[in-house]
Structures are given as structure tokens and as C-alpha cells.
Amino acid sequence: MAAIWTPTSSASRPATSLFAWDYGIASDQHMDKKYIVITGCSSGFGRITALSLASRNWHVFATVRKEADRESLLAEATERGCQDNLSIIFCDITQHEQVRALAQQVEAQLGERMQIEGTPPLHALVNNAGTAFGAPIELIELDDLRSQFEINVIAHIDVTQALLPLLKAGRGTIINVSSVSGRISMPIVGAYSASKFALEALSDALRIELAPFGVRVVVIEPESSPTNIWQTSANQAAPHLNQHRNGPYSRLLTYSENMVKTSSQHGFPAQLFADTVSKILESRRPRAYYSIPFKASLVIALHRFAPNKLWDFALRCLLRW
Secondary structure: OEEEEOOOOOOOOOOOEEEHHHHOOOOOOHHHOOEEEEEOOHHHHHHHHHHEEEEEEEEEEEOOOOOOHHHHHHHHHHOOOOHHHHHEOOOOOOOOHHHHHHHHHEEEEEHHHOOOOOOOOEEEEEEEOOOOOOOOOOOOHHHHHHHHHHHHHHHHHHHHHHHHHHHHHOOEEEEEEEOHHHHOOOOHHHHHHHHHHHHHHHHHHHHHHHHHHHOOOOOOOOOOOOHHHHHHHHHHHHHHHHHHHHHHOOOOOOOOHHHHHHHHOOOOOOHHHHHHHHHHHHOOOOOEEEOHHHHHHHHHHHHOOOOOHHHHHHHHHOOOO
């Protein structure tokens, strides 16, 4: 079962965020507290977003899977003085019972904090947890393919279904974290792209289905960033793919490894993702899609309007394939 940790001290208070003034809104100290669930907060986008919003007086229910991740997240929140705005919940979102336990614990905490009867409101959900596995389609293990869909698609729907009563009560916002790969499929990442294409298709349907209930659905499409997801994937894939290093896909595998190293060193800062989430939550009419950084929007537009043959030719030249 999922377990929860909540702060017991209220001595510290979050500092006012300068980011509030970027959008012409009042200081965090004068904002009514709102509540958000963010999955996948052990590292990367989820972690930085949880800390950023907690610093801005949101109360964040952050999911992690390991005790070490909980301790690390709590330590950084304490350094920032926002630990009182953080509830850390152990939850593997691929486990249905743990997802249901997550929803029950969030509802219980909201009810206690707001001291109201009926269904307490939840203001936002960020479906961020995800996994990536890169391999040519011919070589990918079917279990790895299933795992990407289980985590990147099915688990997000499970979490959304479990929290929808609270989100409806709060007329909240659902933010699904996709990728530029959710618009553009590339060699090596075809399986990952397929899972993100599926998530975006479900998001499009969900956006219309939930509109009468006042629940907004937004998709963020980040390009590569210096987070752990692809490096972890590369480490896990290495034993299986090593036997193919000198095979017909050797050039693609080498290119993929170099791209992982490049993105880990030169990708856009994760804080931009957190700022984009804040912008969406503060907007009265957010767009359906946000591609970050801006150059990602240009790549998506180029892919959309370029003839397929021209795109394929350019890609093969780039890959020397």
C-alpha cells in the first residue's frame, strides 16, 4: 500500500516567489492555498516542479517510490523553507491498489485541512511519471514495449480516474507530460514515441469530455532536458543491446548514445518546465499544448509542413543512415 509522509512542524513558511510578479499577480503570501498532485517527483521535472510550487504556497502531494528519494526531496524542501507545503506519498503508479490508496490519502488530507463536508476540491494534477527505452523496433524486447505503455499511458489514466472526483469538485487542471516525441517519431525512440502519441490522443478526447465539468486538460511537450530518464534507460538497455553493437544497427545505436550524452549536458533547464506548469495553472484560458523550449515548437511546425520524403531524407542524412 502507498504510504504518506507529511510535515509536523509549521514553524517555517515558504518564501515569496519573484516569479509571481512575472505575470502581474499578487504575492504568494496573499494567495489562497491550492492543492496539486504531482507524480514522479524522485528527480527531474517532477522534483523541480514540486519544489517550485511548494515555494509558491501551493500544497503539493508528491509521489516517489523509494525512501532515499523521499529523504532527498524533503531535505531540499527544508533548505528552501517550503517543507510544510509538501506531502510525500510512496506510490508506484503502475499498481492499481497503490493508486487508489493515493487518492484516498489525498482526499483525507484535503478534508482535514479544509474542514468541509462532501468531496473536497483538488486544483491540479500533473501526470509526470514516465519511462523511456530506446532501441530499434526489430530489437526491442516486448516486455520493454509493454512497460512503456503501462507507465506512460495506462498508469496516467488510472491516476486520472482515481482523482477525477476531487478535480471535478475543484474545477481543476490536468497536465499530462508528453514530449516532442509525441508529435515526431524518430529512429530508436519509436516505442517511446508511440506511448506519447497515445497519451496525446487520450488527452485530446479527455479535454472535450471534461469541459462541461470545468476541468481543463493541457499537454506539455518538452524536448530533451538534463534529467535522468534517458540515461537510466540507456543503462537498463545496455546488456540487451550490447550484442548488437557490431550489427547492422550499430550506427543508430552509437548515435543514440551520443544524443543521450548531449541532452544530459546541453538540454534546456528543468526550471523552465516548472515555470511553464506555473504559467498554465495561473492562466484562465491555458492552451491545449505547450511545447518547450520555443525551438521545439519550430521543429514540430517544420515536421508538420515538410513533405514526408524531404523529412525522411534530411533525417537519414543527419543520422548518416
